[in-house]
Amino acid sequence: MSSLQFDIAHLLAGSLVLASFMMLYQDRLYSLLNVYALHAGVLALSVAWQAYVQHAPHLYVTAVIALVFKAIIIPVALHRIIKQLGIHREIENVIGIGLTMMAGIGLVALSMVVMLRVTPGADALAREDLAFALSVVLLGLLIMVTRRNAVSQVVGFMSLENGLVLAATGAKGMPLVVEISVAFSVLIAFIVIGIFLFRIRERFDSVDVQALDRFRGERR
Amino acid sequence: MKIDALTAILLIPAVSTALLAVLPGYALTARFNVVAAFATFLTSLSLFVVEPTSGQYLLVDDLNKVFIVLTTFVGFTTSVFSASYIDHEIEIGRLTPAFLRFYHAMYQTLMFAMNLALVANNIGLMWVAVEVATLTTVLMVGIYRTHEALEAAWKYFILGSVGIALALFGTILVYMAARPVVGEGLDGMVWTVLVAHASQFDPALLNVAFVFLLLGYGTKVGLAPLHAWLPDAHAEGPTPISAVLSGLLLNVALYALLRFKMMLAVNPAAIAPGPLMVSMGLISVIFASLMLYRRRDIKRMFAYSSIEHMGIIVFAFGMGGPLANFAGLLHMTMHSLTKSAIFFAVGHIAQVKGTQKIADIGGLTVTNPVLGWGLMLGVVAIVGLPPLGIFMSEFLVVSSTFARAPWLTAILVLGIIIALGGLLLRVGSVMFGEPKGPTAPAEASYVPMFTHLALVAMAGIYLPPALVTGFTNVAKLLG
Numbered sequence: 001m002s003s004l005q006f007d008i009a010h011l012l013a014g015s016l017v018l019a020s021f022m023m024l025y026q027d028r029l030y031s032l033l034n035v036y037a038l039h040a041g042v043l044a045l046s047v048a049w050q051a052y053v054q055h056a057p058h059l060y061v062t063a064v065i066a067l068v069f070k071a072i073i074i075p076v077a078l079h080r081i082i083k084q085l086g087i088h089r090e091i092e093n094v095i096g097i098g099l100t101m102m103a104g105i106g107l108v109a110l111s112m113v114v115m116l117r118v119t120p121g122a123d124a125l126a127r128e129d130l131a132f133a134l135s136v137v138l139l140g141l142l143i144m145v146t147r148r149n150a151v152s153q154v155v156g157f158m159s160l161e162n163g164l165v166l167a168a169t170g171a172k173g174m175p176l177v178v179e180i181s182v183a184f185s186v187l188i189a190f191i192v193i194g195i196f197l198f199r200i201r202e203r204f205d206s207v208d209v210q211a212l213d214r215f216r217g218e219r220r
Numbered sequence: 221m222k223i224d225a226l227t228a229i230l231l232i233p234a235v236s237t238a239l240l241a242v243l244p245g246y247a248l249t250a251r252f253n254v255v256a257a258f259a260t261f262l263t264s265l266s267l268f269v270v271e272p273t274s275g276q277y278l279l280v281d282d283l284n285k286v287f288i289v290l291t292t293f294v295g296f297t298t299s300v301f302s303a304s305y306i307d308h309e310i311e312i313g314r315l316t317p318a319f320l321r322f323y324h325a326m327y328q329t330l331m332f333a334m335n336l337a338l339v340a341n342n343i344g345l346m347w348v349a350v351e352v353a354t355l356t357t358v359l360m361v362g363i364y365r366t367h368e369a370l371e372a373a374w375k376y377f378i379l380g381s382v383g384i385a386l387a388l389f390g391t392i393l394v395y396m397a398a399r400p401v402v403g404e405g406l407d408g409m410v411w412t413v414l415v416a417h418a419s420q421f422d423p424a425l426l427n428v429a430f431v432f433l434l435l436g437y438g439t440k441v442g443l444a445p446l447h448a449w450l451p452d453a454h455a456e457g458p459t460p461i462s463a464v465l466s467g468l469l470l471n472v473a474l475y476a477l478l479r480f481k482m483m484l485a486v487n488p489a490a491i492a493p494g495p496l497m498v499s500m501g502l503i504s505v506i507f508a509s510l511m512l513y514r515r516r517d518i519k520r521m522f523a524y525s526s527i528e529h530m531g532i533i534v535f536a537f538g539m540g541g542p543l544a545n546f547a548g549l550l551h552m553t554m555h556s557l558t559k560s561a562i563f564f565a566v567g568h569i570a571q572v573k574g575t576q577k578i579a580d581i582g583g584l585t586v587t588n589p590v591l592g593w594g595l596m597l598g599v600v601a602i603v604g605l606p607p608l609g610i611f612m613s614e615f616l617v618v619s620s621t622f623a624r625a626p627w628l629t630a631i632l633v634l635g636i637i638i639a640l641g642g643l644l645l646r647v648g649s650v651m652f653g654e655p656k657g658p659t660a661p662a663e664a665s666y667v668p669m670f671t672h673l674a675l676v677a678m679a680g681i682y683l684p685p686a687l688v689t690g691f692t693n694v695a696k697l698l699g
Contacts, residue, residue, distance in 0.1 A: 118424035119396070126396065137389060141382065153378060160385055167392045173404025174395050176344035180388065183348050187381060190355060194377060 005053050009125055012046035013132040016166060017108065020139035020159055024104050025097050029082050029151060033075045036155050040071035043162045050169045053125075059169055062181045066165065069185050070158065077192055078151060094146050107138040129170030136163030154191050161188070224272035226280055226339060228263045229288065232256055233332035241325040246310060246317050249324045250303040256328060257299040260335070261292040276410050279341030282694045287338050287475050290553055294467045294560050295331050297668035301564045302327070302460035304665040308571050309458070319363060323458075330356045330464065334472050343391050344409045346476055347384065350440065353469060354380045361457035372452035379439060379449040387436025387476075393429035394480070397421040415483050423489035430493055433480050434500070440473035442527050443534060444504040454523035455576065459567030462519055466526040467560035471552055474530070478537060478698060485540075485699045497538030498628065504531030505635035512642030517576050518569075521646055522562055525602060528639050529555040535632060536617045537698065539624065545695035547616035550683075554609040554676055558601045561672035565595035568664040573657040578646055583655030588662055592651055594669050599647045601676050603640040609679035 019039040026032040044067035051059030093100070111134035119127045140160025144153050161184050168177045223231065236256035243249050267285050274280055306323070309315040315323070330353055337349035358380065362373030391409075398408040401420045407413045418426075439446040454462045481493045508527035515521035533555065536548030569584065569591055570576045584592030601608040614636060622629045 114428060118422070118428050130393075130396065134389070137385070144378070144382070150374070157378065157381060157385075160382070164385055164388050164392070167389060171392050171396050172399070173408070174392065175406045175409055176342070176348075179348065180344065183351055187351065187355065190358075191377065191381070194358075194374060 006125055009046070009049055009053065010128060012042060012049055013129050013166060013170075015042045016046060016162065017132050017135045017139070020136050020143075020163075021101070021104055023143055023155070023159060024100050024139065024146075027093075027097075029149070030079070032152055032155055033078055033082075036159060037071050037075040039159055039162055040066055040075075043165060044071060046166060047169045050129075054172055056173070058178050061178045062165065062169060065178075065181050065185060066162070070162070070188075074158070074188060074192060078155075081192075082151065094148060100142065100146050104139055104142055107142060108135040111135045111138055123172075126170050126172055130167055133163045133167035133170060136160070136166060139163075154188075157191065158188055225263050225266045225270065226272040226274075226278050229260055229292065229335050229339070230332060232260045232263065233328045233335065237325050237328040237332060240328055241321060243321070246306070246320040249320060250306060253324045253327060254296070254299045254303055257292070257296040257331065260331060261289075261296040264288045264292040274341060274412070276406060277342050277345060278339045279412060280339065281697070282690065283478070283697055284338045284475070286549065286553075286690065286694055287471060288335065290471070290556055291334050291338065291468050292331075294556055294672075295334075295464065297671060298460050298463050298467075298560060298564075299327065301463070301567070301665055301668045304663065305458070305460055305567050305571070308663060312571075314364065315458075323360065323363060326356045326360050327460075330360075330469075334468060337472050338475060341411050342406075342409050343394060343411055343414070343479075346411075346479070347388055347391050350387070350437070350473060350476060351384050353472065354384060354440070357453070357457075357461060357465060357469060360461045361453045363458060364456070366456070368452075369456040372449075372456035376449040376453040379446070383436050383439025383446065385436070386432050386439075390429045390432030390436055390480075393425055393432065394483075397425040397429060411479060411483070415486060418483045418486040419488070421487055421490075423487055423491075426484060426487060426490040430480060430484055430491065431496075434477065434493070434496060437473045437477045437480075438500060441470055441477065441534065442504075442530050443500045444507040444527065444531070447504070447508075447527050450527060451520045451523040454526070455517050455520040459519070459563055459570070462523070463560040463563035463567075466523070466563065467556040470526065470530050471556060474533065474537075474552070477534075481537070482698060494538045494540050497534050499538075501531045501533070501535030501538055502628065502631055502635070504528065505535065505632060506638075509635045509639035509642060512639055512646065515646060516578055518566055518578050518581065518650065519563075519576050521578070521643070522559065522566065525639065525643060526555075526559055528635065529559070529602075532614065532617060532632070532636070535628075536621075539621045539628075540699060541620070541624075542692065542695045543620035544617065545698040546691050547613055547620050549691050549694060550679075551610070551613035551617060554613050554679060555602075557672040558598055558608075558610060558676050561669045561676070562595065562598040562602060564669040564672075565591055565598060568662045569595065572660060572662045575657065578650060580657055581650050582653050582657070583651075585651050587655045587659040590666060591662055591664060594666065594673065596647070596651055597673050597677075598669075599643055601673065603643050604636060605640075607677075607680045609676040612680050612683075 019042055022035045026035055044063045047059055047066055048063040112131050115131035115134050137160050140156050140163060143156030147153055165181055168174055168180060240249055267280060271280055333349050333353035337346050340346040340349055358373050358377045361376055362369050395408045398414055401417050402408055402413055442450040454465060484490050484493050505528050508524045511524045533548050533552050536544050572588060573581050601610050604610045604614040618629055618633060
């Protein structure tokens with residue numbers, strides 16, 4: 001593998017970690033979603049690059065799923081839900097931003113130490129991809145535990161899942177990557193539907209669609 | 221593709237799912253659900269007669285035969301219980317017929333996913349199957365659409381998703397460990413290939429992988445401190461789902477863990493999975509048994525009892541060795557049968573009384589003697605009193621580990637005794653004393669409950685030699 005190929009892969013995976021950090025300090029839901037869209041876009045680029053480097057055409061499918069579904073459809077859908085429910089200002093952090101950032105740095109250091117130590121045998125690209133991927137996973141978990149709002153918890157989960165896709169594509173020749181990516185997309189679609197039901201339940205005290213009809217004056 | 225028993229136990233639920241999703245009429249669909257579950261059970265029994273050839277994706281060996289037969293059997297009896305339970309839910313209007321189509325389709329999807337997880341020879345496929353099983357149960361836990369049910373489903377969703385995400389990371393790490401030895405591509409995820417070559421894998425990578433797998437699948441097993449989703453999901457969902465969750469889905473996640481444990485056991489340089497599992501098991505037993513004392517909701521109480529018993533089972537498998545493994549297998553079987561029987565009884569009791577609050581239920585042995593004494597028998601079994609099956613398996617767990625680790629055994633026994641006290645204390649007021657709440661006779665189907673209890677009672681006195689040989693073989697396999 002040429003050093004340029006390696007550097008580009010490294011740059012993209014590193015950008016993914018950076019995007020995870022950016023999500024840590026967002027204090028408005030809209031901007032959190034925008035950063036998430038960026039996160040998914042970087043993932044798509046990274047997967048596409050891996051597909052090119054590894055000569056693995058099936059990984060392009062994963063890249064397209066990441067781009068279309070995660071970087072476009074899901075953020076747009078969540079945008080609309082947030083707008084409809086009027087909750088765009090609600091981000092409640094459990095602990096302060098500074099402390100969260102410190103914890104994030106600690107987690108990245110931890111994943112570097114762990115992954116680089118246990119994978120001396122693997123090739124450099126896979127090895128560093130794995131270390132970055134674990135960082136993204138742990139940062140996603142951190143986002144989930146430091147936010148109280150359901151939507152931002154889901155965004156945290158989705159970024160965690162991006163880290164897993166990065167790990168799966170970095171493991172050269174791993175089968176089922178496309179299938180796993182599809183399975184996760186289904187999971188996320190369900191979660192988004194879940195939020196929708198959940199929030200409606202909170203607002204109207206029922207998820208019965210008839211309750212909505214009454215609000216629109218369309219009672220049967 | 222040739223259709224043998226192996227593909228049939230996947231095809232029957234898959235086809236039934238499609239049919240149940242379109243068939244109208246709940247009386248018909250409930251009956252069809254029973255028939256499909258029974259057909260799957262019969263097919264799984266045929267695995268003992270003719271063993272289909274295992275391939276790169278599917279696998280049958282002595283280990284998963286036990287799990288498959290248990291799963292399909294309890295799946296069948298629960299479908300019988302579910303038919304009468306749901307009938308009543310429709311009558312009181314808690315569920316509408318429109319939900320029923322969805323409910324039955326999901327039931328068969330769950331059966332499909334659990335069977336797939338059990339027969340998968342590919343660790344990626346196994347992961348996908350566990351994910352599908354999680355999704356279907358999440359949807360069913362939230363089916364009542366009450367605030368509590370949605371919240372429970374949400375919690376289960378988030379925690380379950382994080383759990384399976386960690387399990388996937390562990391799976392990827394296993395593939396990374398296998399790649400230098402078995403090469404790229406499919407082989408790196410085929411479990412039989414992995415086990416054959418695991419001794420040459422990099423032990424450091426395997427260690428990290430197992431930690432992720434234990435945390436990931438351990439969340440689904442319901443081990444403390446990862447159990448937070450379990451009591452809510454059991455308490456708020458429909459009772460047939462509580463029975464299947466407790467009796468089967470926890471076992472399926474445990475099965476995934478056991479497969480990876482077997483793989484690690486081949487590699488002497490890797491960490492021993494035993495001590496990790498033993499400590500998580502013990503923490504679960506102690507924690508859950510203490511939690512039993514302050515429960516107000518009867519289904520939630522039995523959910524905590526499930527955490528306790530999964531703790532005992534994980535403890536037994538963690539100790540390892542032929543005898544402890546045998547005890548773990550027996551305990552798992554007994555727990556599945558007993559706990560689902562208890563949930564059958566609790567489901568009908570909650571329907572009769574119109575509540576799940578322990579304080580509002582009383583004097584059951586007077587008002588509904590059959591249900592009351594059925595539940596009592598189940599509770600006597602689950603706390604491990606002789607001469608029932610759980611006494612036998614708990615005794616085996618304790619005695620098999622006593623010589624090796626007396627202190628651990630002491631902690632385990634302490635946990636079991638605390639749980640015994642808690643359950644009997646809470647159940648005492650429910651069984652005896654002042655009759656409370658409506659006293660209408662239950663329109664219950666008692667057959668599934670008493671079949672399970674009869675099997676548990678029989679196991680306490682006499683274990684068929686064929687079963688003993690079978691379990692012994694599996695215990696040897698587990699190492």
